[in-house]
Amino acid sequence: xxxxxxxxxxxxxxxxxxxxxxxxxxxxxxxxxxxxxxxxxxxxxxxxxxxxxxxxxxxxxxxxxxxxxxxxxxxxxxxxxxxxxxxxxxxxxxxxxxxxxxxxxxxxxxxxxxxxxxxxxxxxxxxxxxxxxxxxxxxxxxxxxxxxxxxxxxxxxxxxxxxxxxxxxxxxxxxxxxxxxxxxxxxxxxxxxxxxxxxxxxxxxxxxxxxxxxxxxxx
Amino acid sequence: xxxxxxxxxxxxxxxxxxxxxxxxxxxxxxxxxxxxxxxxxxxxxxxxxxxxxxxxxxxxxxxxxxxxxxxxxxxxxxxxxxxxxxxxxxxxxxxxxxxxxxxxxxxxxxxxxxxxxxxxxxxxxxxxxxxxxxxxxxxxxxxxxxxxxxxxxxxxxxxxxxxxxxxxxxxxxxxxxxxxxxxxxxxxxxxxxxxxxxxxxxxxxxxxxxxxxxxxxxx
DNA sequence: AAATACTTGTGAAAAAAAGAACAACCATCT
DNA sequence: AGATGGTTGTTCTTTTTTTCACAAGTATTT
Numbered sequence: 001x002x003x004x005x006x007x008x009x010x011x012x013x014x015x016x017x018x019x020x021x022x023x024x025x026x027x028x029x030x031x032x033x034x035x036x037x038x039x040x041x042x043x044x045x046x047x048x049x050x051x052x053x054x055x056x057x058x059x060x061x062x063x064x065x066x067x068x069x070x071x072x073x074x075x076x077x078x079x080x081x082x083x084x085x086x087x088x089x090x091x092x093x094x095x096x097x098x099x100x101x102x103x104x105x106x107x108x109x110x111x112x113x114x115x116x117x118x119x120x121x122x123x124x125x126x127x128x129x130x131x132x133x134x135x136x137x138x139x140x141x142x143x144x145x146x147x148x149x150x151x152x153x154x155x156x157x158x159x160x161x162x163x164x165x166x167x168x169x170x171x172x173x174x175x176x177x178x179x180x181x182x183x184x185x186x187x188x189x190x191x192x193x194x195x196x197x198x199x200x201x202x203x204x205x206x207x208x209x210x211x212x213x214x215x216x217x218x219x
Numbered sequence: 220x221x222x223x224x225x226x227x228x229x230x231x232x233x234x235x236x237x238x239x240x241x242x243x244x245x246x247x248x249x250x251x252x253x254x255x256x257x258x259x260x261x262x263x264x265x266x267x268x269x270x271x272x273x274x275x276x277x278x279x280x281x282x283x284x285x286x287x288x289x290x291x292x293x294x295x296x297x298x299x300x301x302x303x304x305x306x307x308x309x310x311x312x313x314x315x316x317x318x319x320x321x322x323x324x325x326x327x328x329x330x331x332x333x334x335x336x337x338x339x340x341x342x343x344x345x346x347x348x349x350x351x352x353x354x355x356x357x358x359x360x361x362x363x364x365x366x367x368x369x370x371x372x373x374x375x376x377x378x379x380x381x382x383x384x385x386x387x388x389x390x391x392x393x394x395x396x397x398x399x400x401x402x403x404x405x406x407x408x409x410x411x412x413x414x415x416x417x418x419x420x421x422x423x424x425x426x427x428x429x430x431x432x433x434x435x436x437x438x
Numbered sequence: 439a440a441a442t443a444c445t446t447g448t449g450a451a452a453a454a455a456a457g458a459a460c461a462a463c464c465a466t467c468t
Numbered sequence: 469a470g471a472t473g474g475t476t477g478t479t480c481t482t483t484t485t486t487t488c489a490c491a492a493g494t495a496t497t498t
Binding site: 011012013014017018020021022024025046047083084085086088090092098099100102103104106107109110112114115133154155178179180181185187193195197199200201202203204205206207208209210211212213214215216217218219 | 230237319322323329334374398400414426427437
């Protein structure tokens with residue numbers, strides 16, 4: 001059992017981690033297609049990315065490749081799966097059983113390798129104790145701390161109205177949650193040990209609006 | 220009527236545009252709170268960002284501030300709204316009336332300033348010609364091109380299964396769509412004049428998984 | 439009107455990210 | 469075994485992004 005998967009004590013950037021995730025998806029597809037080895041150059045073609053970038057991303061965690069050959073797809077899948085922690089199971093709770101919360105709770109990608117949604121919290125009595133179409137139980141927010149501990153939840157998804165987002169962030173952090181995926185349009189303040197990723201739909205849409213309005217400003 | 224809102228012919232980075240969107244949201248809140256002027260320094264505090272960054276972002280588009288005073292909130296709202304193109308109305312079509320597609324179609328943030336969802340496409344006969352809870356009509360995909368033109372849609376949101384994502388991207392590009400928000404886990408190829416933003420939930424989750432597994436790797 | 443306390447816009451510096459280049463290595467062919 | 473063609477890991481360069489630092493400008497106080 002290796003202590004530390006990182007080769008250097010350097011910190012790893014979000015950019016790198018996010019690309020690893022993309023690589024992994026690609027490697028899984030390649031394996032399904034029966035591809036045994038792949039070179040960084042060919043990979044770069046698939047992603048329209050620079051091959052040195054890919055080699056560097058992978059080299060952060062070990063020497064996975066073989067000079068003159070490339071990378072063994074199976075190997076790489078094993079390694080990246082472990083690096084991303086997907087050999088463990090992360091249980092997810094979603095806070096807010098509105099349309100978005102329910103759609104996310106049932107969404108396949110929250111139930112794929114490494115992840116499963118086990119609880120959906122809401123304060124609407126009409127929803128409490130029912131289940132989503134996929135069978136995720138909708139639980140009274142009053143039982144939040146109890147259920148987070150019982151189910152050993154490690155990731156919380158925030159799909160509540162913006163007005164209560166910060167209060168929820170505080171509550172989740174207090175309950176020991178260390179990772180939050182935030183769908184609210186709020187700049188959440190969290191203790192430094194909590195990792196926060198925000199999916200801001202407004203930002204995405206306004207970005208499109210900008211480039212539609214200024215095609216000449218495209219990078 | 221000014222020709223070109225940009226001061227320099229430089230291209231503007233996604234980072235800058237995305238921050239403008241965050242600033243705008245903040246300015247709107249400040250206006251509601253009755254704040255008349257704000258300095259980049261105070262703003263930096265609110266965003267836990269560097270004040271020079273904020274000044275630079277704003278200075279890409281003109282000299283909006285007043286030395287010794289700061290920025291007039293009302294002014295800034297006007298300017299950024301125009302810069303982002305939110306003085307126009309962008310009509311959105313969502314492709315795929317699954318749980319996610321329907322949740323997005325009804326979601327408030329796709330109906331806020333500058334945006335409105337007018338059509339939701341699907342090929343499931345049970346869904347076609349019905350409406351979402353908010354009243355967005357679910358339309359047969361066969362009528363896609365017709366409706367895109369009729370409603371003068373400028374933004375398409377892809378919420379279809381990954382297997383058909385590229386085919387849809389091609390179809391939308393062919394229909395003249397110039398901006399796509401992609402929720403599928405697929406590396407879409409599009410002609411260069413089409414702006415693509417991808418929201419990849421798997422990447423977001425796996426990023427959290429990584430940092431949960433390697434707290435020491437946090438930047 | 440001079441002094442003081444702020445604040446912007448921007449050029450220069452620093453840091454971070456991406457790309458180019460190449461020694462070191464592997465497999466295969468002759 | 470030596471030569472050939474291909475590929476990685478990594479150093480060095482370039483580009484991009486962020487931060488620092490300060491002249492230039494504004495309001496306010498004395």
